[in-house]
Amino acid sequence: MPRAVKARTRRDRLKEAQVAGRSNRFGREEVRGVMRRVVEGNPRALLGLAPFETLSTEQVEAAVQHVYGWSGDGARARIDPDRAVEGFTLACERVLEVARAGGRIAFATGRPAALLEVYRALAAAAADAGGKVLERVESGIFGAGRRLWWVDGVAVVSDQVSLLADDGVRAAEELLFVAEPLELVVADRGFAGVSLAAGLEVVTLADLDALALAVASWLGMAVRVAPLDDHRPPACYESLLDLVDEVAARTDEHQREPRPGL
Numbered sequence: 001m002p003r004a005v006k007a008r009t010r011r012d013r014l015k016e017a018q019v020a021g022r023s024n025r026f027g028r029e030e031v032r033g034v035m036r037r038v039v040e041g042n043p044r045a046l047l048g049l050a051p052f053e054t055l056s057t058e059q060v061e062a063a064v065q066h067v068y069g070w071s072g073d074g075a076r077a078r079i080d081p082d083r084a085v086e087g088f089t090l091a092c093e094r095v096l097e098v099a100r101a102g103g104r105i106a107f108a109t110g111r112p113a114a115l116l117e118v119y120r121a122l123a124a125a126a127a128d129a130g131g132k133v134l135e136r137v138e139s140g141i142f143g144a145g146r147r148l149w150w151v152d153g154v155a156v157v158s159d160q161v162s163l164l165a166d167d168g169v170r171a172a173e174e175l176l177f178v179a180e181p182l183e184l185v186v187a188d189r190g191f192a193g194v195s196l197a198a199g200l201e202v203v204t205l206a207d208l209d210a211l212a213l214a215v216a217s218w219l220g221m222a223v224r225v226a227p228l229d230d231h232r233p234p235a236c237y238e239s240l241l242d243l244v245d246e247v248a249a250r251t252d253e254h255q256r257e258p259r260p261g262l
Helices: 010-016 028-040 057-068 081-100 112-128 170-178 189-197 208-218 234-256
Strands: 021-027 076-079 104-108 147-151 154-158 184-187 202-206 223-227
Touching (some): 010 081, 010 234, 021 028, 028 057, 028 076, 028 208, 057 081, 057 208, 076 081, 081 234, 104 170, 112 147, 112 184, 112 234, 147 170, 154 170, 184 189, 208 223
Parallel strands (some): 104 184, 184 202
Antiparallel strands (some): 021 076, 147 154
């Protein structure tokens, strides 16, 4: 009898797409360099967060192991695919929980070339669940002629010609300036760090060079982290788009179940 073909799991798909697993961009020493800069309070490494008081390298290493599932062994850095799936599942659940309570949610990405479709899916799911998704057309000018543009409920940085990658804090400050009071910010990079520093709850997608957000989560701040590589082509995140739909269907069905005694 021919051997049955084993079905590819979501873990397998993320690893094959290099969204998780061994990093093709970061070596161990590069990530250790980011760790040192976070400990030293380097503004670029902190992504808009205030410096962490009395933070040690050992604590940062513990945070990286907890969030990314990597303990610094081997020459290449990596993201445990199981942590990626678990983190993104919890992120979806929190977005939908806030949305179903009628919460106001802002979505933004500093990596639109890779992640815009993922954020669009999350924003659409939040709106369908009853959330109030922040939607504008464009912001005022900041920096060198840059503005925020909104694409299907997701804020991105534009020079009015192209959508731009952006790690800085100016775009995030502009987002919070034009936003009404929010219950949740779903974002990455500086958008996530500035929002968290402003006292907002955050759900974030974080690559290995955005590990300041992982440290914040490990220290108990109000942030949920889904670890993943944020430089892959959009098609590589297809399994995460499927997961948004699955979590929405599962949690919606659970909400409709009658409570005992009713």
